[in-house]
Amino acid sequence: MNNYQIGMAQLIVAKAPGIIRSTGLGSCIGIILYDPFAKVGGMAHAMLPKHRPGRGDNKGKYVDTAIDTMLEDMEALGANRLNIIAKLAGGAQMFPDSDRDSLMVIGSKNIAAAEEHLSNLGIAIVARDVGGHSGRTLELDCRDGTLYIKTVSNETKI
Amino acid sequence: MEKLNFNEQDLLTEIGSIGTGHAATAMADILGQKITITVPHVELVSFDRVAEFVGGPGRNLACIYLDVLGDLPGTVLVMFNENTARRLLSSLIPDTELNFFELSHLQQSALMELGNILSGAYLSALADFSQQRMYLSVPRLAVDMAEAMLSVPMAKLGCKSDYALLVQARFFEESSNRGYILFLPDPGAALRMMGIFGVGSDE
Numbered sequence: 382m383n384n385y386q387i388g389m390a391q392l393i394v395a396k397a398p399g400i401i402r403s404t405g406l407g408s409c410i411g412i413i414l415y416d417p418f419a420k421v422g423g424m425a426h427a428m429l430p431k432h433r434p435g436r437g438d439n440k441g442k443y444v445d446t447a448i449d450t451m452l453e454d455m456e457a458l459g460a461n462r463l464n465i466i467a468k469l470a471g472g473a474q475m476f477p478d479s480d481r482d483s484l485m486v487i488g489s490k491n492i493a494a495a496e497e498h499l500s501n502l503g504i505a506i507v508a509r510d511v512g513g514h515s516g517r518t519l520e521l522d523c524r525d526g527t528l529y530i531k532t533v534s535n536e537t538k539i
Numbered sequence: 540m541e542k543l544n545f546n547e548q549d550l551l552t553e554i555g556s557i558g559t560g561h562a563a564t565a566m567a568d569i570l571g572q573k574i575t576i577t578v579p580h581v582e583l584v585s586f587d588r589v590a591e592f593v594g595g596p597g598r599n600l601a602c603i604y605l606d607v608l609g610d611l612p613g614t615v616l617v618m619f620n621e622n623t624a625r626r627l628l629s630s631l632i633p634d635t636e637l638n639f640f641e642l643s644h645l646q647q648s649a650l651m652e653l654g655n656i657l658s659g660a661y662l663s664a665l666a667d668f669s670q671q672r673m674y675l676s677v678p679r680l681a682v683d684m685a686e687a688m689l690s691v692p693m694a695k696l697g698c699k700s701d702y703a704l705l706v707q708a709r710f711f712e713e714s715s716n717r718g719y720i721l722f723l724p725d726p727g728a729a730l731r732m733m734g735i736f737g738v739g740s741d742e
Contacts, residue, residue: 388587388596389686389693390701404596405686408694428586428690428697439701442586475688476604476679485679487694516687518597533599533640533683 392425392441394454399523405516406471408488410444410495413468413519414451414504415526416460422523423451426471429487430494444494448502467499468528468539469509470517488512508539543583543704546738551706554732555579555722557668558661559708562720565660566710569653570630577709583702586693592707593618593719596686599639600719603654604691606676607662611669611732613724614692615661617654618685620717623710627653640682651678657720669735692723700726 383399389409395401397420403411406426414423425447432443440450452462472492478485492511499506508528510517515532522529529538543551556579563576580592590596601624603617619627621639628635631649642650655678666673681688696703703723710718724732 389589389690390586390697405590405684405690407683407687407690409690428694442697442701473687475681475683475691484691484695487691514681516684518684 387424387426387441389426390428390439390442392423392427392447392451394421394423394451394458395523396421396458397524401521401523402519404518406519407473407475407516408471408491410472410488410491410511411470411517411519412444412448412451412495413470413521413526413528414448414455414465415468415521415523416455416464417466417526418464419458419460420523421455421458421460422521422526423455424519424521425451427491427495430490444491445498448495448498452502465504466507466526467504468526469495469506469511470519470528470530470539472511473513473515473517475514475516510537510539543581547733548581550733550736550738551581551704552579554665554668555581555706555708557664558706558722559720561660561664562657563710565656566653569656570627572630575711579706579708581704581706583704585702586697589689589693589703589705590686592705593685593689593721594620594717596684598685599683600685600688601639601642601650601680601682602685602688603651603658604679604681604688605654605658607673607722607724608676609666609673610671611665611673611724611728613722613728614695615658615675616689616692616719616721616723617657618688618719618721619650623716623718624650626716642682647680651680654678654680661720661722669732671735696723696725704729
């Protein structure tokens with residue numbers, strides 16, 4: 382089996398029958414890209430909405446650079462950009478909100494940034510499990526693009 | 540900053556020891572029992588590795604989050620596993636029934652107050668030692684997977700750096716009971732601390 386595990390601010394792409402896992406996404410957003418014909422998938426565990434120069438060059442850290450990098454890596458594995466679909470999971474608010482603390486709403490900013498960047502690229506978001514107040518563990522099956530999601534109290538798939 | 544030199548490591552371990560020593564005393568006073576605490580572990584780590592220092596990304600923990608404000612800004616996290624949270628709460632609130640993932644308001648308040656007292660002791664020792672002004676935000680609480688809760692302070696650090704400077708200490712020695720106190724200075728605060736104590740980085 383080809384099992385891959387990614388952590389915070391990382392990304393990876395894989396071919397079927399690969400499985401990509403990431404444990405405990407909180408305010409981070411899990412961006413899943415999948416080409417159902419080439420059976421090539423990718424997952425990013427992105428922390429922040431937008432790359433700005435001088436903020437480090439880890440591609441997996443930002444929503445926009447993570448998506449761009451995954452697309453290139455997936456094409457290198459034989460995916461066709463026109464066939465690629467997206468799923469989103471994560472972007473929770475882990476700690477209760479306080480007045481004027483923008484850090485506590487970083488999750489919703491990450492969701493909005495992913496939606497915007499994917500829409501600019503013309504990539505359809507076919508499923509999502511975002512927001513809320515719980516961490517999520519994600520598992521992508523690259524054979525069919527199913528995304529399994531676990532929280533401390535629940536399990537689902539999209 | 541991508542790597543700590545020997546002097547920086549030494550200074551941060553010393554600072555961490557002073558802070559955790561005071562926090563342990565405060566906790567022992569509240570609980571009326573002896574508290575064991577480890578020598579702090581100091582390391583500059585990439586974001587994907589931070590959860591290793593609290594038992595792994597999928598470990599379920601109660602986490603009290605506090606922003607550190609003032610001259611040396613950063614974040615303090617006080618984390619307990621379920622056994623430890625049970626033990627602490629039962630000594631603070633006798634006969635309490637506990638569902639770890641659905642704590643009552645009283646249980647939440649008690650844990651937040653405990654986090655507040657520990658962090659307060661930790662930081663006032665550090666503030667005295669460094670002669671800097673430091674104060675804490677109100678505590679916030681979550682009970683969830685370690686990695687998910689760590690994403691919040693990491694997002695704060697991630698705006699400026701690809702690494703987190705971690706000053707971690709562990710409470711309790713028995714394997715079933717685990718408590719952690721993590722001090723995460725902002726990158727600017729870490730440099731300032733080195734400056735205050737005359738520990739320059741190797742150029």
